[in-house]
Amino acid sequence: MNFKKLVVLLLLGFGLTCLSQAQIQHIEMRVEGMT
Amino acid sequence: MKQHLGRQSGVQTVEVSLIDGKVQITPKEDGRIDPVQLLKATYDSGVSVAEMDLTARGKIVKDSSGNLALQVDPTRSFAIVPDQLSQGLEALAGSQTVVTVRGQLYKKTSGKKKADLSAPLKLQILEVQKKE
Numbered sequence: 001m002n003f004k005k006l007v008v009l010l011l012l013g014f015g016l017t018c019l020s021q022a023q024i025q026h027i028e029m030r031v032e033g034m035t
Numbered sequence: 036m037k038q039h040l041g042r043q044s045g046v047q048t049v050e051v052s053l054i055d056g057k058v059q060i061t062p063k064e065d066g067r068i069d070p071v072q073l074l075k076a077t078y079d080s081g082v083s084v085a086e087m088d089l090t091a092r093g094k095i096v097k098d099s100s101g102n103l104a105l106q107v108d109p110t111r112s113f114a115i116v117p118d119q120l121s122q123g124l125e126a127l128a129g130s131q132t133v134v135t136v137r138g139q140l141y142k143k144t145s146g147k148k149k150a151d152l153s154a155p156l157k158l159q160i161l162e163v164q165k166k167e
């Protein structure tokens with residue numbers, strides 16, 4: 001396999017792993033004064 | 036308010052319940068959502084926030100002062116309010132374990148109309164849902 005393609009695949013995999021590992025999944029707010 | 040929040044960075048969907056005054060926000064998977072920005076945007080739309088809870092996945096780290104924090108992305112972490120639940124997470128500090136927690140990031144203090152958003156928000160852990 002082309003070395004450049006391999007590097008791109010590795011970087012893509014690393015990025016996806018980071019995204020799936022940590023993030024805010026849901027936010028709920030209780031608000032007042034809403035009409 | 037729904038449109039105002041929907042325009043914020045990292046927001047995928049906003050569901051508003053007029054009956055119980057609850058706003059459910061689903062973030063996009065790009066991780067760019069900023070709770071402080073959401074609080075500001077809500078106040079800007081003329082509505083007062085009583086509480087903000089969130090569910091987040093992240094790693095437990097210790098900040099420069101030795102306090103526990105939940106790191107939700109490489110550039111953002113929330114200091115954790117020390118209590119009994121947070122003590123159970125202390126052993127995970129600095130490890131590769133990813134935890135999913137539900138916590139309270141903001142609660143309106145009685146008497147104040149507008150939130151003080153100048154101080155960093157602290158996360159009070161309400162429930163540890165998963166450790167991986």
